[in-house]
Amino acid sequence: MQYLKIMEAINEQIDAGLLAAGNKLPAERKLAESFNTTRVTLRESLALLEAEGKLYREDRRGWFVSPEPLRYDPTFTTDFPAMACAQNRQARSELLSANLVPASRRAASLLQVPPLSEVYRIDRLRYLDERPVVVVTNFILPEYFPNLLDHDVTTSLTATYRKQFDVIYTRTRYRVSTTSLLGDTAHALRATSGSPAMLVERLNYDQHNNLIDCDLEYWRHDAICIESMATLEK
Amino acid sequence: MQYLKIMEAINEQIDAGLLAAGNKLPAERKLAESFNTTRVTLRESLALLEAEGKLYREDRRGWFVSPEPLRYDPTFTTDFPAMACAQNRQARSELLSANLVPASRRAASLLQVPPLSEVYRIDRLRYLDERPVVVVTNFILPEYFPNLLDHDVTTSLTATYRKQFDVIYTRTRYRVSTTSLLGDTAHALRATSGSPAMLVERLNYDQHNNLIDCDLEYWRHDAICIESMATLEK
DNA sequence: GAGTGGTCTAGACCACTTT
DNA sequence: AAGTGGTCTAGACCACTCG
Secondary structure (H helix, E strand, O other): OHHHHHHHHHHHHHHOOOOOOOOEOOOHHHHHHHOOOOHHHHHHHHHHHHHHOOEEEEOOOEEEEOOOOEEEOOOOOOOHHHHHHHOOOOEEEEEEEEEEEEOOHHHHHHHOOOOOOEEEEEEEEEEEOOEEEEEEEEEEOHHHOOOHHHOOOOOOHHHHHHHHHOOOOOEEEEEEEEEEOOHHHHHHOOOOOOOEEEEEEEEEEOOOOOEEEEEEEEEEOOOEEEEEEEEOOO | OHHHHHHHHHHHHHHOOOOOOOOEOOOHHHHHHHOOOOHHHHHHHHHHHHHHOOEEEEOOOEEEEOOOOEEEOOOOOOOHHHHHHHOOOOEEEEEEEEEEEEOOHHHHHHHOOOOOOEEEEEEEEEEEOOEEEEEEEEEEOHHHOOOHHHOOOOOOHHHHHHHHHOOOOOEEEEEEEEEEOOHHHHHHOOOOOOOEEEEEEEEEEOOOOOEEEEEEEEEEOOOEEEEEEEEOOO
16 A cells, blocks of 8 residues: 555655645656656545645645644634634635625525525635635625625625624524535635535524524635534533 | 546436435446546546545445435534434444553643543444444543443443533533544544544533543544534624 | 646556455 | 455646746
8 A cells, every 4th residue: 555655754744844834745747756656646645635634736736735724613703814813824805706696596595585586695715824725605685784785895794794784793503514626616726626625604693683694615625624612502 | 527527427316316325336347437437537536526525435345325414513412322313313332442541642632631641541433324434532531530441331421421420511622624544443434544534523521611531533524514503702 | 848737548466345 | 256446557648837
């Protein structure tokens, strides 16, 4: 089992600091040669290290050492920049699109509205230390946010909610599962189609316990780890 | 990009019910032939479907369609059989070992005790509908549970805690990340070394807010999805 | 334009599971 | 004993990135 030995060897180099977070690995052909194997076998090792979250890949650009994951606590805040800042990381968001659209089947089901009801859909790409790590799609119920798009949605949505509409996130129902990146989502994250990813779905409720919006967050799975404290109810 | 087309084709067959949960796929050579490709390309598709959680693999036995994941709510209960039962699934546990051992570095750090302090270590393998899905290692502080091993640890630990020691889980700090399965853990789960997995680490506190034990849970990553409700504190 | 990663082919051998 | 999955080899072509 060569591929296990190669995994170990690369892991050791990372742990020893020879390969620092964000560093690019040598070309596959060179790595294959230096491990005295073929590209196919080498890529098996790399793919497993990717699945493990030790390495990540940028499509056609190469393999890189994963930085520490962002600790994501669903209990604390929904505010990405604040979360990043609290962990001494730099955050940045890019607005991909903001529209009033007929709800997709998935969105309608999550928001418990009839299919094709009109909802706001806001897509963002978020960067962590200049690396694109998550594509967030928000589906927002217009009844609580009339003319939302006349306001600034390029920065923090939670801030706009609070300042313009007196709406504060109070509770959230979340669900974390594994998926893979496809099409535009993959492309925005500079990932190869089919790469493993983490999907975080959230349903957000305001201070009156009304369901006000939902998020679908497609994360590069090495970029987050879920971490929280829970008081057991049973 | 053949491998994407193959992924889609297999996905469709699953969605259409032609391949039901738990079913074994045809042999790789047959699949490769029917998709008019080679085993290498076919296995690329299968590996991605595995990463996505649609398929799983049993070492040297073949590829299977993943059942629905167990919804795991860290807020509700730490009791695996109860969780499974509430979702109409059948659960079973196997005791792998139970010993008093010097704490490993990881365990000592989690439990905040000096390295090599003696702690109980209990390893279990848990089955969901007769499929092994998680290896759980418990490290338990002996000071709260004198002579723990004289009691029954083959069934529910929480029950023993409660009945024999008046200790009730009250709070838990958890952390979810991705890893890969290696060695004995992989073998117990009938997985190939290096397969992607989910690691759930928990620190459990009793009704007096004392840290009493910790768990390391290595899950087949297609077998669970984290799902919870949180009240935001900020 | 050179080099790189993405994708694919057509085999092979072994150890293990299954029949 | 036959079949299967696990692993590996030694190439190839293309589209893209990067200097």
